[in-house]
Amino acid sequence: MKALIPVFPLKGILIGGLWCALFCGVFIPQVRAQVTPADSLKLIQLNEVVIISAGKQLDHQKQRKPLSTLDEFLESSRSINMVKRGAYAWEPTMNDMASERLAVTIDGMQIFGACTDKMDPITSYVDVSNLSEAQIGSGQQGAAFGNTIGGGINLKLDKSNFKPTGWGGSLESAIESNNTMRVFGGELNYSDEKIYLNTDGIYRKADNYYAGGDEEVKFSQFEKYNFSINSGYKLAEGKSISATLIYDEANDVGYPALTMDVSLARAVIGSVGFNQNTLFGNLSNWESKLYYNTIKHVMDDTKRPDVPIHMDMPGRSETAGFYTQANLNKEKNHFFLKWDGFYNKSYAEMTMYPTNGDEPLMFMLTWPDVRTANVGFYAEDHIAFQKNSLKLSTRLAYHANTVADDFGLNSLKIFYPEMDRTNTRFLKSFSAQHHKMVKDFHFNGGLSYGERAPSVSEGYGFYLFNSFDNHDYIGDPELNTESSAEANFSVTLKKPIFEITASANYFRIFNYIIGLVDPSLSTMTIGAQGVKIYTNLDYAQLFNASLSGRYTISNAFKLSGNVSYHRGVDNEGENLPLISPLSYRSAIDFYKNQFSASLSVDGAGEQTNYNPAYGETKSAAYATLSVSFGKRFFLKDSDLFLKGGIENIFDTNYSTYTDWNNIPRIGRNLYLTISYSIN
Amino acid sequence: MKTLKYILAIFFLSVSFVSCSSEDENPTVEQNPVEGLTMIYEIPAADHTVQIYSEKQNLEVGYNEILIRIKNLASDTYVANAAPNWMPIMHMETMQHSAPHSMLTNTDESTVYKGHIVFQMASNDTEYWEVVFNYSLNGQQKEEALRVAVSQPTDELNKTQVFMGSDDTRYVLAYVNPKDPKVAVNDLQAVLYKMENMMSFPIVENFKITVDPRMPGMGNHSSPNNEDMTYSSATKMYDGKLSLTMTGYWRINLKLLNANGEILKGEDVTEANPESSLYFELEF
Numbered sequence: 010m011k012a013l014i015p016v017f018p019l020k021g022i023l024i025g026g027l028w029c030a031l032f033c034g035v036f037i038p039q040v041r042a043q044v045t046p047a048d049s050l051k052l053i054q055l056n057e058v059v060i061i062s063a064g065k066q067l068d069h070q071k072q073r074k075p076l077s078t079l080d081e082f083l084e085s086s087r088s089i090n091m092v093k094r095g096a097y098a099w100e101p102t103m104n105d106m107a108s109e110r111l112a113v114t115i116d117g118m119q120i121f122g123a124c125t126d127k128m129d130p131i132t133s134y135v136d137v138s139n140l141s142e143a144q145i146g147s148g149q150q151g152a153a154f155g156n157t158i159g160g161g162i163n164l165k166l167d168k169s170n171f172k173p174t175g176w177g178g179s180l181e182s183a184i185e186s187n188n189t190m191r192v193f194g195g196e197l198n199y200s201d202e203k204i205y206l207n208t209d210g211i212y213r214k215a216d217n218y219y220a221g222g223d224e225e226v227k228f229s230q231f232e233k234y235n236f237s238i239n240s241g242y243k244l245a246e247g248k249s250i251s252a253t254l255i256y257d258e259a260n261d262v263g264y265p266a267l268t269m270d271v272s273l274a275r276a277v278i279g280s281v282g283f284n285q286n287t288l289f290g291n292l293s294n295w296e297s298k299l300y301y302n303t304i305k306h307v308m309d310d311t312k313r314p315d316v317p318i319h320m321d322m323p324g325r326s327e328t329a330g331f332y333t334q335a336n337l338n339k340e341k342n343h344f345f346l347k348w349d350g351f352y353n354k355s356y357a358e359m360t361m362y363p364t365n366g367d368e369p370l371m372f373m374l375t376w377p378d379v380r381t382a383n384v385g386f387y388a389e390d391h392i393a394f395q396k397n398s399l400k401l402s403t404r405l406a407y408h409a410n411t412v413a414d415d416f417g418l419n420s421l422k423i424f425y426p427e428m429d430r431t432n433t434r435f436l437k438s439f440s441a442q443h444h445k446m447v448k449d450f451h452f453n454g455g456l457s458y459g460e461r462a463p464s465v466s467e468g469y470g471f472y473l474f475n476s477f478d479n480h481d482y483i484g485d486p487e488l489n490t491e492s493s494a495e496a497n498f499s500v501t502l503k504k505p506i507f508e509i510t511a512s513a514n515y516f517r518i519f520n521y522i523i524g525l526v527d528p529s530l531s532t533m534t535i536g537a538q539g540v541k542i543y544t545n546l547d548y549a550q551l552f553n554a555s556l557s558g559r560y561t562i563s564n565a566f567k568l569s570g571n572v573s574y575h576r577g578v579d580n581e582g583e584n585l586p587l588i589s590p591l592s593y594r595s596a597i598d599f600y601k602n603q604f605s606a607s608l609s610v611d612g613a614g615e616q617t618n619y620n621p622a623y624g625e626t627k628s629a630a631y632a633t634l635s636v637s638f639g640k641r642f643f644l645k646d647s648d649l650f651l652k653g654g655i656e657n658i659f660d661t662n663y664s665t666y667t668d669w670n671n672i673p674r675i676g677r678n679l680y681l682t683i684s685y686s687i688n
Numbered sequence: 689m690k691t692l693k694y695i696l697a698i699f700f701l702s703v704s705f706v707s708c709s710s711e712d713e714n715p716t717v718e719q720n721p722v723e724g725l726t727m728i729y730e731i732p733a734a735d736h737t738v739q740i741y742s743e744k745q746n747l748e749v750g751y752n753e754i755l756i757r758i759k760n761l762a763s764d765t766y767v768a769n770a771a772p773n774w775m776p777i778m779h780m781e782t783m784q785h786s787a788p789h790s791m792l793t794n795t796d797e798s799t800v801y802k803g804h805i806v807f808q809m810a811s812n813d814t815e816y817w818e819v820v821f822n823y824s825l826n827g828q829q830k831e832e833a834l835r836v837a838v839s840q841p842t843d844e845l846n847k848t849q850v851f852m853g854s855d856d857t858r859y860v861l862a863y864v865n866p867k868d869p870k871v872a873v874n875d876l877q878a879v880l881y882k883m884e885n886m887m888s889f890p891i892v893e894n895f896k897i898t899v900d901p902r903m904p905g906m907g908n909h910s911s912p913n914n915e916d917m918t919y920s921s922a923t924k925m926y927d928g929k930l931s932l933t934m935t936g937y938w939r940i941n942l943k944l945l946n947a948n949g950e951i952l953k954g955e956d957v958t959e960a961n962p963e964s965s966l967y968f969e970l971e972f
Contacts, residue, residue, distance in 0.1 A: 318906070363905040363936065369971050371906065371936030373871065419872030423913055423931040426873065472933065531910035533933065 097231040098133035106159030109464035123306035123326035134276035136235040141167040149440035149457035169200035179686030187678035188218035220673035221662030228263035247286035266669035272309035297333035317535040324357030343391040350384035377417015397445035404438040472533040478624025513554040521549035570595035586623030590616040631663035721797040750848040751862040766799035772823035788881035788889035845969035853952035858883040876930035
């Protein structure tokens with residue numbers, strides 16, 4: 010810390026100020042009574058909550074397409090963009106930052122993908138059938154979920170939570186025309202005041218999809234199923250235990266943007282929890298959880314024609330962890346305290362089969378059994394004043410990486426002869442967020458500082474091929490901690506019939522980690538252009554701005570729209586890769602007498618700020634139009650819900666800045682969903 | 689719990705490291721000096737035998753490390769101060785020639801003598817190798833000739849090069865180490881001799897051998913942080929570093945440079961020229 014202050018005085022002052030504010034906030038005499046309405050508190054706690062709960066609430070207005078994949082749900086969020094390598098397992102990005110800069114958790118559990126090529130973001134290991142909502146926090150607002158730069162996403166599992174609803178169940182099915190996707194799902198739930206049990210299963214199978222103009226995108230098929238059990242038992246009033254088990258398996262997943270597919274991606278995710286309403290008299294909502302998950306990911310190129318060399322690339326990732334959290338409510342200070350930790354093992358290997366069968370197999374460890382241990386403490390204080398409120402938060406974490414495998418350690422020592430087996434860091438995050446209401450205006454502003462450790466690939470990856478820029482990547486175990494200073498501001502005008510929000514954030518990221526070409530190195534992958542080493546840039550800058558609005562035309566008609574602008578440059582003013590061009594989305598929704606309809610347009614401007622050095626080509630402007638209709642029927646003891654629609658009505662052939670190798674997106678697609686539920 | 693296990697594991701590892709290194713410093717004399725070696729030949733004489741040991745099961749074309757000891761049959765002890773030397777000779781149909789070889793020197797154990805021979809060719813039914821040993825026993829000078837079989841290495845990999853340099857001198861370059869290559873930075877070692885005449889192969893000093901490992905099966909992939917081999921007067925060999933990024937078949941492309949930096953043999957590896965004419969082959 011001390012060393013940093015002279016270099017970045019601004020950062021030092023910022024941190025000092027935040028600390029000061031945090032403590033001052035705690036000890037300010039509490040004179041004024043709390044008058045701030047509860048929902049405005051929520052407004053700055055999380056930037057966005059995306060409701061998912063597939064068949065449960067059957068809320069027409071919130072779901073344009075109920076049985077769509079989780080990826081599509083997340084994409085509908087204002088703050089999330091999805092990087093696509095095919096029809097399946099998209100990678101979420103926030104504020105133009107991807108997995109390694111985000112904290113993505115499932116019900117508070119840390120899970121890490123087992124694929125060195127990021128073909129399995131953890132969002133691919135759950136399904137909409139398991140989830141109730143996605144909680145999204147931008148920048149350090151997401152630090153509650155883990156160390157992050159860009160933000161945090163927590164996918165909340167759907168639980169009955171001792172609601173006296175008794176038995177209930179539902180069956181759902183959907184078909185989609187474009188890739189003949191079939192979805193079958195069902196759930197069976199029981200809940201009373203003493204016990205609850207939620208079970209669900211979902212199966213999806215899709216063939217290749219067709220881009221606009223009837224262009225078949227080969228190797229875009231997938232098949233996946235997912236089962237989950239959630240249960241809880243009340244020990245006494247205000248005291249309960251819970252257990253969760255999720256099994257997710259995908260087979261035959263095609264990746265048109267890559268040179269190989271996936272034959273198996275399997276996750277087993279389990280947890281046990283203990284919840285108590287109060288603790289030590291002062292604390293409330295005490296929640297603790299122990300969890301374990303294991304992921305296996307096997308890539309397969311046997312179905313591809315003309316591979317220069319056949320290879321096997323299995324990977325596995327195991328994580329065990331815990332968290333315990335509670336609220337502490339004082340008159341004006343609302344504290345949230347969390348202590349969490351995890352231990353992860355990431356191992357991946359590559360075996361190549363030489364064309365000349367007499368030669369021995371070629372073997373390397375691409376992730377050298379890296380053990381990551383992280384223990385962190387998170388605290389936030391939400392201080393309510395009259396007409397305004399302040400949220401202060403901090404995360405302090407100890408983070409250690411160790412290379413457990415000697416073969417892997419020796420491999421990396423080819424590049425870093427002096428490297429240590431173990432690398433430890435202390436990671437800090439501080440944030441202050443202020444909210445003020447002036448008449449109908451809500452002002453939100455915040456300053457924060459956060460740090461993150463390099464990911465396993467960035468630190469220890471060994472010849473990981475990235476087909477986006479056609480380079481092999483090698484990690485650097487001696488990378489510096491990446492840190493970010495962030496400022497955000499938003500203003501919302503809220504009237505009964507309309508609401509309009511303008512928001513912007515700016516990140517100045519120090520020691521920004523990115524792969525830079527090392528021309529002295531020789532490629533490993535046949536056909537690759539070069540080798541990149543993960544390197545710390547002095548800094549990079551990211552700027553995001555958006556304008557969104559909602560207008561209630563009448564009781565039945567609602568109009569909404571959103572336009573966003575993004576910019577990212579490195580320390581030399583060069584464009585960073587995977588930064589969104591100007592994009593927009595607008596929809597008109599109709600809802601009356603259990604009948605709903607919507608017409609929406611999505612589009613983006615031409616990508617003017619791109620960087621060929623990172624393998625980017627300019628993506629052209631596009632717009633797509635979609636329409637949906639839904640109707641809910643109340644039968645005797647049950648509900649029947651039908652929803653259908655057409656996406657990309659004009660069959661536009663387009664690809665966006667996030668599409669690897671400019672693989673075109675899905676063309677015109679008709680879908681129909683049937684949901685039948687019994688209470 | 690896992691962290692604890694891991695810490696324990698590290699603890700035990702470090703303990704074992706410490707204990708290993710202390711053993712290296714104080715070698716236990718009780719150890720069998722030819723432990724793990726194969727006695728490939730035993731020359732019977734009237735009152736003694738000459739035992740010949742190798743790491744391999746038989747002698748092969750290329751670099752062979754050989755240990756000998758002389759057993760006094762009467763006292764059932766091994767002889768120290770035998771001051772042995774040797775001379776390998778190839779008996780061809782029309783001529784004879786020798787092979788590059790080191791002196792036989794004492795090891796830590798005074799009764800065991802060690803040296804190496806680089807056989808340039810295999811023996812067959814009509815052309816054979818003979819090694820003539822001279823040593824002293826009880827103050828008397830003895831000589832024993834042993835006919836040995838030298839075969840091509842079973843892996844059929846090229847680890848020995850006999851070539852004419854651009855200075856019109858014939859050289860013999862032979863791979864020594866690593867015997868057991870790893871995915872790591874390996875210590876690379878080779879011996880270089882020149883042919884003065886049919887019977888004399890002196891060591892060449894102060895030349896340089898550049899190292900460029902490649903995987904022809906992987907688009908001629910190479911590795912970083914290799915170090916060219918230079919002469920070490922301590923080992924009388926050429927030492928360098930060899931980085932191998934994965935297991936498999938590697939072709940170690942070499943160039944031989946004399947003390948003035950002039951290339952005597954070998955070419956740079958480029959797009960147009962994927963391999964050097966001077967090379968070793970490895971598989972692991």
